[in-house]
Amino acid sequence: MGLAKTEIFTDEQNQISVFAKAFGHPARVAILQHLFKIDTCFCGDLVKEIGLAQPTISQHLKELKYLGLIKGTVEGTSVCYCIDMANWKEMKDIMTEFLGQDLLPKDECC
């Protein structure tokens, strides 16, 4: 099948998985880290920085943009990408709550 049966899960569960999937490729992790590192946001530099072909980077950027985690503005012939902090924070809250789940002191039956 290759496709998840999203209809049987909660919106929250689907949302978590969608965000997680965005981080499920090292190139996208690297792109985001680089966009955080340089406070002025560059773009085509990502191709050199990451080391994948330009169409491949473009594709990864597209996914991140679709999720709202980054935004890009055209500047002459180049495009400037940067983190969308509002959406990033929203995503971060959702993911942090998921990761922050805790067991009672006893727990771990296995």
Next chain:
Amino acid sequence: MGLAKTEIFTDEQNQISVFAKAFGHPARVAILQHLFKIDTCFCGDLVKEIGLAQPTISQHLKELKYLGLIKGTVEGTSVCYCIDMANWKEMKDIMTEFLGQDLLPKDECC
């Protein structure tokens, strides 16, 4: 190709992506949430709880177990799964650091 060129990324980037991929399917998110919710850990109940076929759940459990996020012990004919808190915390630290990245006040050039 369908496979990531992991060799061009740092260990950290690859590790983040591997953990993230584990959460990249709502069924695995649901499984983990359920294992957190019930402090006594059940197993075959997951099949009823989640609503996917038994082999499918078994496959998802296998992935989570491979990453060390859960552990399972045989009890009679059934298997008891639960969160591996030590590994979960380790993963949580890595992911939290990634998510916690912050920009300088100015930022957001776009």
Next chain:
DNA sequence: TTAATTCATTGCAATATTACGATTAATATT
């Protein structure tokens, strides 16, 4: 205008993922 630059899009090949029926292995129950 022509050429160069930058990036998006298209098309495709290779591989991965998801899901489940059928089967198997292991233990429990009768």
Next chain:
DNA sequence: AATATTAATCGTAATATTGCAATGAATTAA
């Protein structure tokens, strides 16, 4: 022993993902 229960594994179909060469669109530079 025979049967039932539980869960792992195998095999397979459908779909998704990754990566890149080739191409196209837009802007800038000459």
